[in-house]
Amino acid sequence: xxxxxxxxxxxxxxxxxxxxxxxxxxxxxxxxxxxxxxxxxxxxxxxxxxxxxxxxxxxxxxxxxxxxxxxxxxxxxxxxxxxxxxxxxxxxxxxxxxxxxxxxxxxxxxxxxxxxxxxxxxxxxxxxxxxxxxxxxxxxxxxxxxxxxxxxxxxxxxxxxxxxxxxxxxxxxxxxxxxxxxxxxxxxxxxxxxxxxxxxxxxxxxxxxxxxxxxxxxxxxxxxxxxxxxxxxxxxxxxxxxxxxxxxxxx
Numbered sequence: 496x497x498x499x500x501x502x503x504x505x506x507x508x509x510x511x512x513x514x515x516x517x518x519x520x521x522x523x524x525x526x527x528x529x530x531x532x533x534x535x536x537x538x539x540x541x542x543x544x545x546x547x548x549x550x551x552x553x554x555x556x557x558x559x560x561x562x563x564x565x566x567x568x569x570x571x572x573x574x575x576x577x578x579x580x581x582x583x584x585x586x587x588x589x590x591x592x593x594x595x596x597x598x599x600x601x602x603x604x605x606x607x608x609x610x611x612x613x614x615x616x617x618x619x620x621x622x623x624x625x626x627x628x629x630x631x632x633x634x635x636x637x638x639x640x641x642x643x644x645x646x647x648x649x650x651x652x653x654x655x656x657x658x659x660x661x662x663x664x665x666x667x668x669x670x671x672x673x674x675x676x677x678x679x680x681x682x683x684x685x686x687x688x689x690x691x692x693x694x695x696x697x698x699x700x701x702x703x704x705x706x707x708x709x710x711x712x713x714x715x716x717x718x719x720x721x722x723x724x725x726x727x728x729x730x731x732x733x734x735x736x737x738x739x740x741x742x743x744x745x746x
Contacts, residue, residue, distance in 0.1 A: 652666065
């Protein structure tokens with residue numbers, strides 16, 4: 496009995512030791528966000544902008560309408576994005592009045608002055624640490640974010656931040672203010688992935704419930720993203736940011 500007690504005690508000590516060795520240092524939400532912002536600035540400096548391709552897919556349940564848009568995107572050193580439509584198909588009205596309007600809006604909000612007012616920073620949000628969670632087998636900090644003002648370009652929801660790189664991994668939520676009278680509700684999930692040394696967007700899924708048109712689903716797939724800097728390309732993996740369209744799924 497004494498031997499069994501001793502063995503049980505040793506096993507419990509080993510378990511505690513292993514738990515302590517793998518436990519992440521505790522950080523508050525503001526500290527995590529500060530490191531996330533530093534990571535973003537470092538990546539922006541290193542990549543000197545980027546280019547890639549997106550595929551937009553829109554499906555309206557009420558009218559059984561479908562449309563698609565493929566665009567090339569370039570982002571300059573200043574963060575401003577430019578889009579070039581290379582293919583479109585399906586419901587032309589949705590392409591013109593929804594998807595192309597999304598591109599126009601994103602170009603506008605990517606200007607330096609606008610980005611200052613919309614970035615996930617303490618100037619625009621309050622933060623609360625909800626805990627930690629494994630995402631794709633990687634530990635992340637889970638943080639609830641609360642907009643400091645009602646603005647359709649801000650969001651209320653939750654973010655996931657990689658515990659090693661302090662890169663944004665996932666964003667989920669809804670606009671802080673309804674975009675228009677005709678919109679009842681908008682919910683979106685935006686995901687990033689790491690390829691080589693850099694983090695680029697992987698997919699966006701949004702569901703909009705409108706008063707007249709019912710439920711509309713928009714998915715965005717991001718692929719062939721690569722940095723503009725030749726040095727950044729040389730230091731990255733050969734398949735940097737090769738995001739395929741396999742899932743048909745905000746940067």
